[in-house]
Amino acid sequence: MIQIxxxxxxxxxxxxxxxxxxxxxxxxxPPGSCLPSERDLMVxxxxxxxxxxxxxxxxxxxxxxxxxxxxxxxxxxxSDRFEYKLETFYENWDLLERAGYTPSVKYLETCRVYPPETxxxxxxxNADQRTTCHTLVFYGDDHPAxxxxxxxxxxxxxxxxISKSGEGFLNYLERTSGSRVEYVLADLQAVEATPEIAATFxxxxxxxxxxxxxxxxxxxxxxxIAYSLNYFNQQIVQFRLLxxxx
Amino acid sequence: MIQIxxxxxxxxxxxxxxxxxxxxxxxxxPPGSCLPSERDLMVxxxxxxxxxxxxxxxxxxxxxxxxxxxxxxxxxxxSDRFEYKLETFYENWDLLERAGYTPSVKYLETCRVYPPETxxxxxxxNADQRTTCHTLVFYGDDHPAxxxxxxxxxxxxxxxxISKSGEGFLNYLERTSGSRVEYVLADLQAVEATPEIAATFxxxxxxxxxxxxxxxxxxxxxxxIAYSLNYFNQQIVQFRLLxxxx
DNA sequence: CAGTGGTCTAGACCACTGT
DNA sequence: CAGTGGTCTAGACCACTGG
Numbered sequence: 001m002i003q004i005x006x007x008x009x010x011x012x013x014x015x016x017x018x019x020x021x022x023x024x025x026x027x028x029x030p031p032g033s034c035l036p037s038e039r040d041l042m043v044x045x046x047x048x049x050x051x052x053x054x055x056x057x058x059x060x061x062x063x064x065x066x067x068x069x070x071x072x073x074x075x076x077x078x079s080d081r082f083e084y085k086l087e088t089f090y091e092n093w094d095l096l097e098r099a100g101y102t103p104s105v106k107y108l109e110t111c112r113v114y115p116p117e118t119x120x121x122x123x124x125x126n127a128d129q130r131t132t133c134h135t136l137v138f139y140g141d142d143h144p145a146x147x148x149x150x151x152x153x154x155x156x157x158x159x160x161x162i163s164k165s166g167e168g169f170l171n172y173l174e175r176t177s178g179s180r181v182e183y184v185l186a187d188l189q190a191v192e193a194t195p196e197i198a199a200t201f202x203x204x205x206x207x208x209x210x211x212x213x214x215x216x217x218x219x220x221x222x223x224x225i226a227y228s229l230n231y232f233n234q235q236i237v238q239f240r241l242l243x244x245x246x
Numbered sequence: 247m248i249q250i251x252x253x254x255x256x257x258x259x260x261x262x263x264x265x266x267x268x269x270x271x272x273x274x275x276p277p278g279s280c281l282p283s284e285r286d287l288m289v290x291x292x293x294x295x296x297x298x299x300x301x302x303x304x305x306x307x308x309x310x311x312x313x314x315x316x317x318x319x320x321x322x323x324x325s326d327r328f329e330y331k332l333e334t335f336y337e338n339w340d341l342l343e344r345a346g347y348t349p350s351v352k353y354l355e356t357c358r359v360y361p362p363e364t365x366x367x368x369x370x371x372n373a374d375q376r377t378t379c380h381t382l383v384f385y386g387d388d389h390p391a392x393x394x395x396x397x398x399x400x401x402x403x404x405x406x407x408i409s410k411s412g413e414g415f416l417n418y419l420e421r422t423s424g425s426r427v428e429y430v431l432a433d434l435q436a437v438e439a440t441p442e443i444a445a446t447f448x449x450x451x452x453x454x455x456x457x458x459x460x461x462x463x464x465x466x467x468x469x470x471i472a473y474s475l476n477y478f479n480q481q482i483v484q485f486r487l488l489x490x491x492x
Numbered sequence: 493c494a495g496t497g498g499t500c501t502a503g504a505c506c507a508c509t510g511t
Numbered sequence: 512c513a514g515t516g517g518t519c520t521a522g523a524c525c526a527c528t529g530g
Contacts, residue, residue, distance in 0.1 A: 011517080011518060011519090012518080012519075013518080013519090037495075037496060037497080038496080038497070039495085039496085039497095047519085047520090048519060048520045048521065048522090049520090049521085049522090050296070050518095050519070050520075050521090051518080051519060051520080053497090053498090054518085054519090056497090057303075061307065066465070066467060067496095067497065067498090068465070068496085068497075068527095068528085069496075069497050069498065069526070069527050069528075070495080070496050070497060070498095070526070070527030070528035070529080071495095071496065071497080071527080071528050071529075072495090072496060072497080072528090073496085073497075076467060077467050078429070078431060078463075078467050089489035089490065089491065181491065182490060182491050183324075183488060183489070183490050183491075184488075184489045184490070185324060185486070185487075185488055186486065186487050186488075186489060187484060187485065187486050188434065188456070188484070188485035188486075188487075189436075189456070189480060189484065189485075190435075190436030190437070190454035190455055190456045190480065191436070191454055192454055206452070208436035208437055208438055208454035208455075209436055209454075210434070210435070210436045217324075219312065219314065221312055221322055221323050221324050234435060234436065238433060238434070238435065239433065239434035239435075240431070240432065240433050240434075241431075241432050241434075242429060242430075242431055242432075243335035243429070243430045243432060244335065244428060244429050244430070245335065245427065245428050245429075257498080257499060257500090258499080258500075259499080259500090283514075283515060283516080284515080284516070285514085285515085285516095293500085293501090294500060294501045294502065294503090295501090295502085295503090296499095296500070296501075296502090297499080297500060297501080299516085299517090300499085300500090302516090313515095313516065313517090314508095314509085314515085314516075315507070315508050315509075315515075315516050315517065316507070316508030316509035316510080316514080316515050316516060316517095317508080317509050317510075317514095317515060317516080318509090318514090318515060318516080319515085319516075493529095493530085494528105494529095494530095495527105495528085495529085496526100496527075496528070496529095497525105497526085497527080497528095498524105498525075498526075498527090499523100499524085499525070499526095500522105500523080500524080500525095501521105501522085501523080501524105502520105502521100502522095503519105503520085503521095503522105504518100504519080504520075505517105505518085505519080505520105506516105506517075506518070506519095507515100507516085507517075507518095508514100508515075508516080508517090509513105509514085509515070509516100510512100510513095510514090510515095511512080511513090511514105
């Protein structure tokens, strides 16, 4: 039960956080239940108070626990009511899993194209440059959930077929670009379903759909890596997020 | 320049963060510029390293700075490119200010109503209970930006006219409910403009608009305080958010 | 009151970056 | 190499909550 590997490369606070996360997700620590006090965890895991607090801060920021001054630390009662953890981004695949679906992907095509102007400027490109463009459809329990078009700066025209390789998009992106994706600047709009989207989602043309655009950035926030257009089928996935007071 | 009040009620890390925030917003520390190292700040403000790091963590979570291991800490180059700070929520008024508009509000009406079922269940109400309902329109530079309908649990049928009182919605909410709003569970949908919305936004009926629903919660996450329907005019305000790797 | 989380110190060592 | 941020310790005192 108590498992901290002191020789691991992983930081101790990280291992403790992961341990508690598992206990929460497994139901061992159900929503609303009380966590051991920081001092108890100190003794139990033989860690300093600051290290225990570091772990708690991580879980706190994720929205998984609530800390009540002078009272105790409790498992959030909302932990299963939002898809978007605080301040983190997700791959479409993971979003579907979090929403309780079994994800699958249909790969449509890969090609080299001159991107739309919004994409071009976001990626800081010249007008004569082309991008690699992947088009995919994600399914949740075989219902069409997301229509995705990714524009990559890399020259590679390697096909990206997640359904075959099993490789996540972020992994693929980082492997081909050599950069680590650290930030995503996202933009959310309500738009009318184009014929392409309507056919995919089996809805009427002009139906309101959510367009989620993502600009992938490295740790310096100045090197764009890719741009992504994601149309969401609201029947399958919704945007639910938990925010807190500033 | 160096101003830390050691007798203040405010924590030292908080004062340091506030100091740096001001220097960033004033342009004294422009985007991309390098902050003093943690050890320099230690000496400059006569604080321990941990306290300095605590301040940096706060700014980091806000997305205001970027920390680069072995290199330095820098002011984010995106600080003006997203409306939603990480993990925090905003009042409509503040959103408009952040987007560069001069906000104003038109107060439409206050009444006691039986709320829609989604609202009723979110607020954990019985079918025979009524809510106080406020309807407002927010303007940015006199353009209609948000159409808002708030459902409050409080009995009060006091009119809430922000344009007269100058009181923020959160303040009003906390004053009348006696609870402090600590969390907002939000839900984002693309919907067709109803006749009411179309008239307000001066767009065609059926145009896709963004519906942002908010459930206001107290610190325990178990006491609902209010529910809010916000229709956003995408011509005026967009949802742009910065997320980071989990 | 005892117990909780919140703040703070003064050290230490490590991992990483640039020159 | 010197300098940066990342992790960790072992203390201390405070502010708050409940019985």
